[in-house]
Amino acid sequence: MKQSETPSALTILFGATGDLAKRKLYPSLYRLYRKGHLESGFAVIGTARRPWDNDVFREHVKKSVMESTSVHDKIDDFVSHFYYLPHDVSDSESYAALRTLSNELDEQYSLNGNRLFYLAMAPEFFGTIADHLKSDGLTDTNGFGRLVIEKPFGHDLPSAKELNAQIRRSFDEKDIYRIDHYLGKEMVQNIEAIRFANALFEPLWNNRYISNIQITSSETLGVEERGGYYETSGALKDMVQNHMLQMVSLLAMEPPISLQDEEIRREKVRAFRSMRPLTPETVSDYFVRGQYGPNEEEALPGYREETNVNPESNTETYVAGKIMFDNFRWAGVPFYIRTGKRMPLKSTKIVVQFKDIPMNLYYRPDDKEMEPNLLVIHIQPEEGITLHLNAKRAGHQLQTTPVKLSYANSGVDIMNTPEAYEKLIHDAMRGDSTNFTHWDEVSLSWSFVDVIAEAWRNEKAPFPNYPANTKGPKASDELLEQDGFFWWPMNMLDVDICN
Ligand SMILES: NC(=O)C1=CN([C@@H]2O[C@H](COP(=O)(O)OP(=O)(O)OC[C@H]3O[C@@H](n4cnc5c(N)ncnc54)[C@H](OP(=O)(O)O)[C@@H]3O)[C@@H](O)[C@H]2O)C=CC1
Numbered sequence: 001m002k003q004s005e006t007p008s009a010l011t012i013l014f015g016a017t018g019d020l021a022k023r024k025l026y027p028s029l030y031r032l033y034r035k036g037h038l039e040s041g042f043a044v045i046g047t048a049r050r051p052w053d054n055d056v057f058r059e060h061v062k063k064s065v066m067e068s069t070s071v072h073d074k075i076d077d078f079v080s081h082f083y084y085l086p087h088d089v090s091d092s093e094s095y096a097a098l099r100t101l102s103n104e105l106d107e108q109y110s111l112n113g114n115r116l117f118y119l120a121m122a123p124e125f126f127g128t129i130a131d132h133l134k135s136d137g138l139t140d141t142n143g144f145g146r147l148v149i150e151k152p153f154g155h156d157l158p159s160a161k162e163l164n165a166q167i168r169r170s171f172d173e174k175d176i177y178r179i180d181h182y183l184g185k186e187m188v189q190n191i192e193a194i195r196f197a198n199a200l201f202e203p204l205w206n207n208r209y210i211s212n213i214q215i216t217s218s219e220t221l222g223v224e225e226r227g228g229y230y231e232t233s234g235a236l237k238d239m240v241q242n243h244m245l246q247m248v249s250l251l252a253m254e255p256p257i258s259l260q261d262e263e264i265r266r267e268k269v270r271a272f273r274s275m276r277p278l279t280p281e282t283v284s285d286y287f288v289r290g291q292y293g294p295n296e297e298e299a300l301p302g303y304r305e306e307t308n309v310n311p312e313s314n315t316e317t318y319v320a321g322k323i324m325f326d327n328f329r330w331a332g333v334p335f336y337i338r339t340g341k342r343m344p345l346k347s348t349k350i351v352v353q354f355k356d357i358p359m360n361l362y363y364r365p366d367d368k369e370m371e372p373n374l375l376v377i378h379i380q381p382e383e384g385i386t387l388h389l390n391a392k393r394a395g396h397q398l399q400t401t402p403v404k405l406s407y408a409n410s411g412v413d414i415m416n417t418p419e420a421y422e423k424l425i426h427d428a429m430r431g432d433s434t435n436f437t438h439w440d441e442v443s444l445s446w447s448f449v450d451v452i453a454e455a456w457r458n459e460k461a462p463f464p465n466y467p468a469n470t471k472g473p474k475a476s477d478e479l480l481e482q483d484g485f486f487w488w489p490m491n492m493l494d495v496d497i498c499n
Pocket residue numbers: 014015016017018019020021047048049050087088089090119120121122123150151152
């Protein structure tokens with residue numbers, strides 16, 4: 001579908017007074033508006049319990065946009081499309097009022113009955129809201145009715161199944177858009193283009209030429225004010241079950257026969273299915289965990305000192321793991337992943353390490369081993385690609401020197417890079433579900449992660465095991481050392497910005 005073909009639609013936002021709406025959703029809608037993607041008509045109804053009115057809500061939306069960008073053209077026209085309805089999600093009467101307002105706005109803005117129901121609320125409400133939307137007639141229009149839901153989708157496979165069954169009572173799978181915001185990131189979407197639009201890589205994309213793949217997503221922040229949620233989640237469920245495994249599946253999948261959403265999904269699901277399953281006995285061979293402790297020199301608290309965290313908490317704030325695929329393409333190639341809070345760097349990168357050449361004809365002046373070729377995909381904060389090669393050292397017949405070929409989204413490109421949420425909201429409006437997670441992917445990733453979570457629940461860890469603002473527990477390095485590898489240092493891999 002072309003960018004210009006965004007249909008007119010009413011967005012009904014549950015959780016309109018919340019943090020996600022303020023920080024991500026309103027600024028993203030404004031960016032879509034400024035780029036002209038909402039020209040065919042739009043209106044937004046925000047709902048939450050707070051007794052706000054349209055004016056208070058519009059001021060709130062305006063403020064959130066102003067805080068996120070220095071460009072504010074036509075902001076008053078933009079916010080004039082926003083309406084607020086105080087609403088308790090478990091109260092039937094609220095839905096009658098919502099239906100009346102929706103029908104009025106549908107007519108006023110000629111929205112053709114198209115509706116996007118965006119649930120930016122705690123997951124325990126998802127089932128109730130979906131039920132009411134159907135039983136109280138909000139889905140009963142001639143246009144589309146799509147349900148956009150935030151993570152977490154359950155906290156294990158049984159709860160995810162239950163939640164799925166609940167929302168499927170009211171919505172078909174094709175109308176359910178499960179958000180994984182990593183799939184909206186420009187360079188995550190670029191993984192497919194790098195693989196399938198270059199003659200150079202796809203022939204090498206297998207166990208004959210690749211020795212291992214490393215994905216790192218590190219954060220400098222701690223849990224901040226989300227201790228309550230994080231205690232029930234930990235890094236495994238917060239980051240690995242969704243974002244990390246999604247990136248793994250895009251790297252491991254077979255080429256799809258087209259870029260249609262169902263074709264890509266089919267290949268991702270096949271990749272998930274070929275991940276080697278773990279057992280309670282093998283978990284510790286493949287996965288390790290960590291929890292940050294205090295860093296007194298830098299006055300950083302440990303995880304156990306954070307608000308709403310149990311002082312004896314066994315929750316992991318760091319995970320490193322090795323994922324093996326039992327299929328022809330990847331047999332023997334480890335995919336290493338690691339993610340953690342309170343690390344020294346905010347950075348997400350993928351490193352594809354190629355195998356060494358079979359025989360070395362050159363040497364390095366410092367007697368070091370020649371470095372392997374690396375393809376580095378910089379997801380954030382910088383966006384780009386770097387290819388690490390070896391070239392002849394000028395003036396020396398037999399010596400090589402490492403060189404980098406870099407492409408970085410910079411200047412105009414980076415300013416035009418859509419925010420992940422902007423892209424995903426736009427996709428949901430256009431009915432493109434490629435970058436949303438299908439139930440099959442969710443259920444397979446929970447099956448994989450549940451075994452690890454269960455093993456860890458049953459065994460107390462020697463936490464804390466890394467000080468805040470350091471690179472994680474020793475066990476993470478050992479995981480690779482036992483296979484003869486090491487984590488490529490993040491700072492060494494920084495992309496050179498070419499303007
Ligand atoms: N914040 C973030 O960065 C991210 C959040 N998410 C997910 O997004 C969702 C929302 O998160 P977040 O915005 O942080 O949460 P908040 O706690 O900030 O917001 C929750 C919202 O729900 C409303 N609410 C709570 N109870 C009811 C009720 N009974 N009836 C109607 N409205 C109610 C609250 O408004 P009121 O009190 O006025 O009723 C508020 O608007 C969660 O699923 C979270 O996991 C995902 C990724 C990142």
